Amino acid sequence: MTLIGAFRQWCVQHRLKRYAIPDDLWANAIHALPFLRHWPPQRLQKLRDMAVLFLCEKNIVGAHGFQVHPFHRVVIAAQACVPILALGLRQYDDFKTVVLYPDEFISGVEWEDEFGVVHQDDEAMMGEAMAGGPIVLSWPDALDPTRGGAGEDVLPANVVIHEFVHKLDMRNGEANGFPVLPPSITPKRWHQALTSAYENFSARVAAGEETDIDCYAAESPPEFFAVISETFFVAPEVLESDYPEIAALLAAFYQYRP
Ligand SMILES: [Zn+2]
Incomplete structure (x- = not known):
């Protein structure tokens, strides 16, 4: 291992120890995310470590008065790290911030059509990944993406994974x-x-x-x-x-x- 490699390794170990997610907080987050409950312990441990490093690198901020607590941070980080568990955190190095809204939000993003006319999106959204910018999420949908679904017809969904996959897609240009x-x-x-x-x-x-x-x-x-x-x-x-x-x-x- 090179000196730089050894230093990086030391930094990772230091962060994992210094910013470890407490056991009860992690257990609550996993309990809130049913699709993770059946993961093997070794893989869950890897996800937990990656969530710690994710939270060291990213800012998770509230909008429209939403107060971000440790539970929110861990629930977002755990899901965000699912697509990059094997690929590594570097896949997310082109953005710093995740914005949480108290509910669905209006993006207000402006776009120009083929005739040069500028439009503004006014649809209520659960999540949005902005090219070169943050990921924006509605907290209730990030916690339970099937809310509002009808009983047995609920489809497998996960708005957090969805938006972070868009970010992966944007690494080489437009999604x-x-x-x-x-x-x-x-x-x-x-x-x-x-x-x-x-x-x-x-x-x-x-x-x-x-x-x-x-x-x-x-x-x-x-x-x-x-x-x-x-x-x-x-x-x-x-x-x-x-x-x-x-x-x-x-x-x-x-x-x-x-
Ligand atoms: Zn989408």
Whole structure:
């Protein structure tokens, strides 16, 4: 190990000790996130360590009077670290801040259409990942992304994972469903598999089929990538049964199987 490598390692160990998440706080956070309850202890420990380092590096701030407490911070960090558990925290080094709202929020983002007319988004949102900026989340939706769903019809969802996957997607430009790929996946394989699954899924939704994957995935290729990633982590059996090839591809991309 080089001197710099050894120093980095020392910094990590120091942070893990100095800023450790207390046992009861971690237990409460895991209890609030049912999809993590069945993870093996070793992997949960890795997630806990990464959540500590995430919280050392990121600011989690409240908006519209929302008071951020340690429980909020840990619940956000634990979920945010799920997609990068094997890839590493560096994947998030292009932003510093997560903003929590007390409920759904209006983004107010302005965008220009093909005729040069500027529009402003005025839809209520649960989450938003801003290119070159923060991730914005509605706290109640970040805690329970299935709230408002109807009983048994609740779909596997996770708004925190969704927005952080958009951030991964934005590392090489605009979110387009084509993130920076590891050497084990050729761009051709990714493009073919994602495009064919996206087209198949969109056709199923257009035909009125009730899918087990959130139909919002049919919105666009980047939304497809974000939604199938949610499904991959929260309800892997659903993705495995509908699109096994995509489940295998995401396992290669995220470098582990939940
Ligand atoms: Zn999205």
